[in-house]
Amino acid sequence: MAPIHVLVLDRDPDRRTRLLALFREAGHHAVAAPDGLAAAEAIALPGFDALILDLDWPDLDLAALRATLAPERPAEPDSLEQAERRHIAWVLRYTAGNKRRAAQLLGIARSTLLHKVRKYGLEG
Secondary structure: OOOOEEEEEOOOHHHHHHHHHHHHHOOOEEEEEOOHHHHHHHHHOOOOOEEEEOOOOOOOOHHHHHHHHOOOOOOOOOOHHHHHHHHHHHHHHHOOOOHHHHHHHHOOOHHHHHHHHHHHOOOO
């Protein structure tokens, strides 16, 4: 089975850690959002195959969640440059800023990644 990309939105840090470990041990790519703002930003990112959601999250806007997950009108596609910037930013978050690991995951040379990080202003 091919690995899936899972987004875990759970306010309980222990449960969140256990869920991440469970998916990662099974060979999947799992990331978590620590708060409502990060969750809203993460949900808007494309590329997730599954969403584990704590419905008791106090600042979770279910109407906005529904609109994000199933918009009435599909959003206009991003340019290739916008998609590349967003994906590189996501991989850097996933690797906690480890550029060597990010370059490996992206399948590009570290020098190429460093060039793109500068180009897109992702230094931080």
